[in-house]
Amino acid sequence: MAELGADFPTARAQATDLVRAHLDDILRLPEGGEKRLVDAMRYAALDGGKGFRPFLVLATSQLFDVAPSQAVRVAAAVECVHCYSLAHDDLPAMDDDDLRRGRPSLHKAYDEATAILAGDALLTLAFEILADPATHTDSEVRLSLVAGLAQASGKAAMVGGQMLDISASGSALDYGELSRLQGMKTGALIEFSVAAGALLGGAEAAQTEALKAYARDLGLAFQIADDVLDVTGASEVLGKTAGKDREDDKATFVSLLGLEGARQEGEQKAAQAEAHLSEFGAAATPLRQAAQFVIHRKN
Numbered sequence: 001m002a003e004l005g006a007d008f009p010t011a012r013a014q015a016t017d018l019v020r021a022h023l024d025d026i027l028r029l030p031e032g033g034e035k036r037l038v039d040a041m042r043y044a045a046l047d048g049g050k051g052f053r054p055f056l057v058l059a060t061s062q063l064f065d066v067a068p069s070q071a072v073r074v075a076a077a078v079e080c081v082h083c084y085s086l087a088h089d090d091l092p093a094m095d096d097d098d099l100r101r102g103r104p105s106l107h108k109a110y111d112e113a114t115a116i117l118a119g120d121a122l123l124t125l126a127f128e129i130l131a132d133p134a135t136h137t138d139s140e141v142r143l144s145l146v147a148g149l150a151q152a153s154g155k156a157a158m159v160g161g162q163m164l165d166i167s168a169s170g171s172a173l174d175y176g177e178l179s180r181l182q183g184m185k186t187g188a189l190i191e192f193s194v195a196a197g198a199l200l201g202g203a204e205a206a207q208t209e210a211l212k213a214y215a216r217d218l219g220l221a222f223q224i225a226d227d228v229l230d231v232t233g234a235s236e237v238l239g240k241t242a243g244k245d246r247e248d249d250k251a252t253f254v255s256l257l258g259l260e261g262a263r264q265e266g267e268q269k270a271a272q273a274e275a276h277l278s279e280f281g282a283a284a285t286p287l288r289q290a291a292q293f294v295i296h297r298k299n
């Protein structure tokens with residue numbers, strides 16, 4: 001497996017391809033009744049998506065010379081959790097969205113029960129991948145990866161953030177409350193993606209802290225941009241239904257700061273994110289460029 005390219009677009013495309021090839025291999029279609037389940041898992045995890053989290057895992061791992069064959073497994077595990085969360089988020093009981101990545105969302109392409117099961121199976125597959133000795137020879141490292149991904153996905157992070165988001169619908173949140181909610185719902189998995197590279201590579205504590213600080217600002221910039229795009233983007237470009245936040249009466253960085261205020265806040269967070277990478281020099285160029293990608297992306 002070759003090194004990632006030295007610029008963000010190349011590195012992200014490579015990360016996406018590597019993870020897709022890995023999941024394609026793991027998710028071979030079985031014979032029999034469970035074929036439909038695996039087919040739905042493939043639909044959710046193998047097609048479309050920006051591959052942003054896989055890029056973060058692989059680019060951070062590369063800072064510490066981690067074997068790409070190990071990093072790609074962690075990247076695949078994170079992508080499984082991410083794709084499960086999108087599939088469940090689109091369900092009628094949650095965001096009720098028919099469009100994802102420019103095509104029917106999972107429960108529309110299959111059915112609700114299959115979408116729930118495929119999401120469940122992607123979530124559990126993530127931990128199966130991490131627990132496998134092929135991910136890292138040291139069982140302590142594997143255990144830390146399993147615990148880290150569980151924490152980033154669970155009640156104090158992604159699922160908890162989703163609960164807060166649902167409960168807060170129709171209420172006004174202040175900046176601190178909204179940042180906390182989004183940090184849990186979206187930020188925690190982004191933070192894990194970056195921290196995982198440091199963990200695999202045995203980074204020093206100060207390096208891990210700098211990378212986590214980068215990821216926290218990056219995650220906020222990512223979410224702020226998402227809120228801006230919900231207002232300014234068209235469904236065909238976004239690949240998902242535009243204008244959902246207002247329709248669902250959600251507190252967003254745009255409702256809180258206004259469109260221009262949100263844009264400026266996103267730029268500030270992206271600049272802060274980049275500043276945390278100063279000690280990594282030129283090797284961190286793709287990660288720095290990722291911060292700009294996050295705020296200038298169109299979907």
Ligand code: GRG
Binds near residue numbers: 299
């Ligand atoms: C249902 C347990 C559960 C959690 C859902 C992450 C999440 C929690 C819901 C997704 C809702 C959403 C659209 C959040 C905004 C930020 C976000 C995660 C966007 C999607 O991530 P991208 O843009 O997606 O990286 P792609 O399709 O490119 O992989």
